[in-house]
Amino acid sequence: NSSFNQKNHPHRRYNPLLDEWILVSPQRAKRPWQGQTEKTSEEQLPAHDPDCYLCSGNVRVNGEKNPDYNGVYVFDNDFGSLMKDEVDFSEQPSDFFTLKPERGINRVICFSENHSLTLPEMEVDDIKKVVDVWQNQYKELGALDYINHVQIFENKGQVMGCSNPHPHGQIWAQSSIPSSVLKTQENLKKYFDEKGKSLLEDYVKKELEINERIILENEDFVALIPFWAIWPYETMIVSKRKIENLIEFSEGEKLSLASILKDLTTKYDNLFEVSFPYSAGIHQSPTDGKPHQEWHFHMHFYPPLLRSAEVKKFMVGYEMLAEPQRDITPEQSAEILKGLSNIHYKL
């Protein structure tokens, strides 16, 4: 028998945030790819597009007109997945047909009036304004009695189902705590109840010691590839101190987050010299009015690209039925991302 080597041998890794395993197949990166390739448009966009329903001054599908905004602009999604209205409902207990109405609010956040920008191309001060709005929105929406969770996220790139290149993110605020957040919360809580400390605080300390998966670090935040990452270049931004949610952020911390966001997304763009697609979002304490000492602010980045701007990882078949699987190891991905410049390739 040869002895185990995580760079060459298939293995499973444990994700303590979700209490789940993933399959890592380092030897598989060598297989040839003859499958689908993604279109990546590298055309230069105008600063204002008369056909864009997110640009300032333009009319949206429902007839409303955007103000002539400058900087960040927030509005209710015209085609939300949730509705504010309360509905009458009498629950019928059932083994198989359990259903509950769900109330909530969907919002769109334009990051900038400039149609042609993306986060890595924005100034840190302007990204900070986005973080300010995240903080305010979390506070405002979370204060509503029927909103117990505020999900802030961004889908970037056509391949991530984003239908408009105008820089923007979304908020889905709702009555229930969504499945993945609840699972994370349970695992954070288990650790906190046992050790009296934050799981992610301890984890980040260990990662900084090992320094094998760290991509970026500043005074307040660390960006790393989790040991249990699923997507080829998945990363997580974690606050060094235990911050439960955005409300606790100081001005300095908001600036630090803006700065690490710029650097991380710049490295992403530099990886394949393309505007790098991803879904990203914040996990933080729910707004259900309960104490949440277990929570520790973090932000996930799930980018689909694997080998090039054209070839993505498909989470299909085995992954949908059995468990997530990755080819390149998190350590290999971290080395690559770490080695890339913080200066955007277009500059």
Add this chain to the structure above:
Amino acid sequence: NSSFNQKNHPHRRYNPLLDEWILVSPQRAKRPWQGQTEKTSEEQLPAHDPDCYLCSGNVRVNGEKNPDYNGVYVFDNDFGSLMKDEVDFSEQPSDFFTLKPERGINRVICFSENHSLTLPEMEVDDIKKVVDVWQNQYKELGALDYINHVQIFENKGQVMGCSNPHPHGQIWAQSSIPSSVLKTQENLKKYFDEKGKSLLEDYVKKELEINERIILENEDFVALIPFWAIWPYETMIVSKRKIENLIEFSEGEKLSLASILKDLTTKYDNLFEVSFPYSAGIHQSPTDGKPHQEWHFHMHFYPPLLRSAEVKKFMVGYEMLAEPQRDITPEQSAEILKGLSNIHYKL
């Protein structure tokens, strides 16, 4: 307040197989789509393609030559995610860096020597030969002492990461029981321990009574859209009697499965008059040598298309960070699929 109506109001539904919730937003189907569209190739393929590494008599990337097979042909995947070799490993207990080597076998199953076919276009007798091979493979691989789970699945279509249109599926057999299977097993077991009956047997009986989500039924199987389905046209084929795994299948049941597979995939193709992409796979008892009375054979179909052959559902952003979300309701999808012909549109 208006009173709750599941056709119009956002709600969450509970999935008892995974102990998870999903968000249903029926009102959202109306939003316009300006995002990415999928290429669907409708060119007629030749019965034999000299450049296809799955066609009979052709040479594969690793230099091996396929035999001049007729019907079903199985071989070890040249670029597997698993390796058969045993490796030496000493576990180091850790809160954050838990990892275990994983042994296993990856196989490819060509469904037919005919490059131009897909399951719905094959004869029922020929599909039955595929089911025969699934049964034999499950038995053969499951008998190996280091194989405790045999995942049989098919990725169909470029949009599902399938790199070769030659009709084929895969098997990933391994030492561990994968996350999703284990979760399903825990929930089946909880129900079985409480009620002394199979969760899916009881569920299917109720669905047949209600008859709102049933697509197809024959002597031995039912094809339905689960109450908690995630994908727009997700379906599940369930055996009427409690069969733990493929080994227990009679000849008659194998033929019944082949027949419902043909009818279901035909309806799928007829939906948008396109070769319908999906990932499909079997959930059945693990091959770990333990008793598994709780298990009940079923097959999941996860097709990505939503509105047309070109527009798929993106499981991104909110779905990756929070929980799965669907627009069209399972009942609406069932009505549509049920109404479609069992005769393939190409005939």
